[in-house]
Amino acid sequence: MADLSKLSIAPDQRDLRQQHQSIAPLQFRKKRMMTVDITSEFFVAASALDTGQLVKDEHFTLFEAVGALEIMDPKMDSGLLPSGESVEHDYDVLKELLPGEVIGIMDQILCFEMTWHMGHPLSQSLFTSAYIDRLLWPDPKTLEQARFERDKTPGPGNELLHLVLRAYCLGLIKTCDFVRRSIMSEQYYEEEDFVVSLYHRKLLDDFGLADISMKLEDAMAYVARKTDLMDLPFREALLNRLEFRKMLLSAVQLDGFLDHQRARLWEGCLELIPMLSQTNKLGLPSEKSFSIKIQRKLASSVPPRPIVKISFDEALARLSGICQNGRDAYRVLESHSGTHLMTFVLTYQSRKPQPLVYIRCLLQSLVFSEMRVLGTMTLKQLLYDDFEELVLPADVLVDPTNCDIEAPQDPRFQISKRMDAFATKAANAEGVDIELRVYTKEEPIREVSAPNKVMWSFPLSSWAYYYKLRQMEWTVQMGFELEVYQVDELAGMYWYLHHLASTRLQHIERIRTFSTHRLKRIAKPSFKQKTSFRRSFSFLDFATLEASAIQSFAEGLSCLFSFLAYLGLIPAPYHPLPYSTPALRYSLRVRPFLSVSLPEVPSYPEFASRVSLHTPERDAGDPSHRTPLTKIETNDQASSILDVADQALKAARKDWESISKAKAETARCVGCEDWWRTSVKNVVRACITANIMIATSKKAISNAASKDVRDILKVELVKSNELYHAWWMVPRISAK
Amino acid sequence: MSQAALTAPTELRYVQYHSSKEKIYLSAIRQLISDDLSEPYSIYVYRYFLYQWGDLCFMALDEQDNLIGVVISKLEPHRGGPMRGYIAMLAVRQGYRGKGIATELVRKTLDVMIERDADEIALETEVTNTAAMKLYERLGFLRSKRLHRYYLNGNSAFRFMLLVKEHPAAYEYDDEAQAQLPIRPPSA
Structure with missing residues (x-):
């Protein structure tokens, strides 16, 4: 059961309760209120009710009902004293102390x-x-x-x-x-x-x-x-x-x-x-x-x-944690752009043990207080800098001098107006992009083969879409960390993560195409322009590497879990259960993403076709009632899916190792480089382990001969706090 | 394990509650449920459920009419949206656990909710209560959210959900935002 006391700490209720508690007795004393004994009236009224009948108005919720107290119950009645107990604590605070x-x-x-x-x-x-x-x-x-x-x-x-x-x-x-x-x-x-x-x-x-x-x-x-x-x-x-x-x-x-x-x-x-x-x-x-x-x-x-x-030891451990985290929080001030800041916040907040509330709030204040980011930048500066780094290197849209223009006929005045609208109100990005084209005189990309087909860059929508995808990936990954997904969902959730990361990869390519196109059109780029483009391409390169690493690792694990499900070593993805169908459970799982119109949530049939091999009907639980799954059978589907997993995980390992060698400036982790490297190193370890698991499985299959593969492999799922990295749930597979 | 656990329960009857049965069963229900609670619910909470949704409450009774297990639920529109069933309390007496009694009680309450046109069904359990989590997962529930420090003992909870019908996509996914109802971890 949850805590009755928590009812009193919701801000509004708390205040009311406090006022009620503290003011009522005072008023009572001051006004010399008349008291009337209503016991008999109360009994008369109550006698009109049957036992168990409820008196409640229609707006009285369960939340409020749980707050009801029972007089004379020692666990609920704050005024009840066990006999012989005194109300006051008799301790002499003035006594001399050693x-x-x-x-x-x-x-x-x-x-x-x-x-x-x-x-x-x-x-x-x-x-x-x-x-x-x-x-x-x-x-x-x-x-x-x-x-x-x-x-x-x-x-x-x-x-x-x-x-x-x-x-x-x-x-x-x-x-x-x-x-x-x-x-x-x-x-x-x-x-x-x-x-x-x-x-x-x-x-x-x-x-x-x-x-x-x-x-x-x-x-x-x-x-x-x-x-x-x-x-x-x-x-x-x-x-x-x-x-x-x-x-x-x-x-x-x-x-x-x-x-x-x-x-x-x-x-x-x-x-x-x-x-x-x-x-x-x-x-x-x-x-x-x-x-x-x-x-x-x-x-x-x-x-x-x-x-x-x-x-006291535990208290000092907590205290040390506060002091260390307090000291470390100030490193956030080294972040010199939005992308570095983002890495810092993510890495810092995911340290284990998790920083306590006070520390998390301290970090928030350092990041943003008194309308300043890190005490120096305005929100607008931060946003514009991020637009520039992701989608608009050296572009007129993010030129800070735009806001100095006071002549409405000057296109930069119009640009400034629209950019402000977007930045402050998160206004419809596509609409703003279309309007802005007029003022930037954007030259769309025309395909040589079909010159009538034009492609516009949509920079602001692109920027927003990039972060949307990134957040969706994080949301899915947090689910692994919090152990929200059941075993039979892992193949599917890693597939979805893979799907999101590959969507992001495509999107990064799109952004790169337009930035390249724009750079080509600048006859003689200035030093400043070159620097800006270089920074943006460096970001896009690293984002590509990172998205590709996530994509491959997720694909590898998805295939690995599909393989295990195929063998019946773990439950099949979204298998039917008494009160639920696979499609309904899938709907429930993707519900948080349904209101996101783009990217569209894959339909259940598409999703299912990606994660379940057509598992033969068999009872995974009882070995005596199942049809043997022989090497011949596993040679086709299971082996081929293991091969896919193998390839993906090898690619993932390569990508993650490249990431681990990136310079802090490239990886956008200035200020938190050491923690970030530790985290990446753990992912590399997880990836290596996954590769070993594949090798173990392949060897077992090739040794299985005519034996049932299920009899030679053993799978153990690892709790998220025992994993190398909580986002990568590599199972332990061993030969029996 | 107690002696009682070793001997299989004799025939249990699963009986739907009705307010007319309050005098016979309510104190036993309260006792059974509050055994594991550090903070009891007032009688008002029990009546809140039993008076309004007595038909969703089922009791497992032995041959002598002793209360062995109980499930208490409600069913009402969730924030003006879907018809949501909610399993509020589930308890089985020590020594009778692990025999499927809790599962049977949950199935009975689910059946009535579905018959009464529930769109979805929700509940919370403590993250350490593996028996309860397995029970619900076997029936088709999914973990939809982890609720941080939900219980008085500082433990977190999982919200479990079961979708009975597809909702129109327009249905807003905002149901996890507010303060949660306090509910005990079901013991299976």
């Missing part, structure tokens, strides 16, 4: 900070700390109010608590504030990834970084000074934690996040982590200072839920 206890509390709240990053709510992590609770509630109006004694006059002494632990807590809360605001300013994938709810508390958002940093510095000075107070290891452990917190706070601060130097702060944090790890053993547990009872004080409709615990 240095070891302070270290223990610091490390525990760091664990909670990490569980929050991992997607658990604050109510089950940080907000269960009595110390955090005391600092944040009642809402402090000044930073000075955010102290453990609150309204009481601070007594002398107890600096470890009032100076050191407080500074650390303030720093940590402020870190969370920056992190949360950073996340909320971006699109994160699913609300399940991160819980933004604060239960009507604030994370010191009114107070600045400088003040809180100063508290941390004061605390550090105190610890450094008090040489008589505690042993050196404790002092160092505390200093280390305070220093780390100060550094992390600066790394996540919002102002100036586009500064390259931020990467150094992340690096600095990373360097301090080993010390945190080594000194964790000095910490003393302080279990009593945490309680789920504190959740009752939060504006939440759900009963207290268990504290989510992780070990």
Whole structure:
């Protein structure tokens, strides 16, 4: 079952719920509302209903029904206390602490900070700390109010608590504030990834970084000074934690996040982590200072839920991940064109373990914030640069001076107007292309044999179509990674991927033809023009290589899975099942692509003819009831399909090896070259493995003589996380 | 494995639910389903399904009328589009699993949905629940989407879909966009 609590975090509902929770009791007090006992009226009304009869209006959805709570059920009723249990958490936050206890509390709240990053709510992590609770509630109006004694006059002494632990807590809360605001300013994938709810508390958002940093510095000075107070290891452990917190706070601060130097702060944090790890053993547990009872004080409709615990080692592993990824995210600023940027984002986001939400949001902000891409380019510059690289090298359409023309009769004024319309509204590309021809005086390509037949370049539509195909390929490939396809679908889905990649190949050729045609018509190309054409052709060359590599690998795997299905070693593609027909399952699978008018989704008969060899009717499950599949039978269809697979996979290996040798500039992976190379190397490995599997199968067939091939081959499917590359599901085939 | 699993269940009867049976069966249904849940559903949720779609609920009962398994579903137009059946809850008592009882319950509810003109049928299961995934895959369901961290325990789910009829292509593929209904992983 999914989470009832999630009902309360959908943004709109959350707000309503919070308002309801927090405002209602206040109003109640202020207005001295009259209360009337309606118990008897309620019973009378209820007696008109049969047991099981439902009262609901027609717009009351299941979603809302699941949110219904049952009073007096301990798992649903937030006000229900087991007998003998007190409402309040009785822990004295003012008691004197030993240095070891302070270290223990610091490390525990760091664990909670990490569980929050991992997607658990604050109510089950940080907000269960009595110390955090005391600092944040009642809402402090000044930073000075955010102290453990609150309204009481601070007594002398107890600096470890009032100076050191407080500074650390303030720093940590402020870190969370920056992190949360950073996340909320971006699109994160699913609300399940991160819980933004604060239960009507604030994370010191009114107070600045400088003040809180100063508290941390004061605390550090105190610890450094008090040489008589505690042993050196404790002092160092505390200093280390305070220093780390100060550094992390600066790394996540919002102002100036586009500064390259931020990467150094992340690096600095990373360097301090080993010390945190080594000194964790000095910490003393302080279990009593945490309680789920504190959740009752939060504006939440759900009963207290268990504290989510992780070990300090796991917390540090997460923290290291955040710091590394934070540092690495700044490498995106090295990307100097849309194509490099695209490779960076794809490669970075697919690193394993996946970067946490905060980091993904940080990358988003670096890529695009305040209407700038990577802090420097406008969106228009990025788009025009990409048009130029793909389809319009040195073309008048992407000439930046067009927008300076103010005379409507000048064709460049008209061009600028139409290009803007396309770029800002994603307007009908073909229509814009046709209009633009007039102003660019495009010369179509005429075939020598049929001069009446003209071909226009349609540059903007071409550009859009290129990315559409690319996205469709990614969508199909993500399905492999997420294990969305069942075994019997693999032959078909690799065929479809092959189909998309070959469609893209043809499209790249078309683009190349027009660019070549245009270059030929320039009598004396300038240096600038030559550079632009060179860059575009370099892109087209590499895209050709890459599409061809995907096409061949996909074709090889499609054939390999068809072969396995033919032998009955895996279920036949889209075999009939009790409640479904092959055609219906195919329709369901391609449904996401049906609204894409071009490329058209292949019809089921076409698709089926590509992926299933006419498998003889046989029962794959029960060996005693099947007709033997002998070498003679496999010689024709199965062998020939293995040959096709063999050829395709050999070509794929060659292509992928060429890709792995490409220069970073050519492969458009500046900024992420090392990760990109690792990924490509894994694909090469997958491809080599696939080639070995083919060799194994061929050898088994030729050795089979009159034996049933199914009795000599064994197939094992590999889980996506155990594959060399999650997009290439190479099965393990071995001779029995 | 418990003792009960070793002895094959004596004759089970598959009985369609009706609201008139609430007093006899509802508490047993709730008990059976909430056994595996960390957060129970309120009684309102059960009535939400059983009052509106009691005919899609089937119970497997032993000779003493003990509840051994249950399936709870609904059927209504999905966002103004196709008539969508939805298998909300499926549970079989420990010790009785692996005997095809869940499959039989699912088939019964599917049959009624199809008879009542369903266009498509959907459900979710936990990605680790291989038994349930196999059950649905054998019947013809496809995984249509992976739902990230769908369950309270942080596990992801697969949405399974079964197309009963071809839809016109114009039907928008937007059904996965919104917040999902919380539904327990069926145990097979």
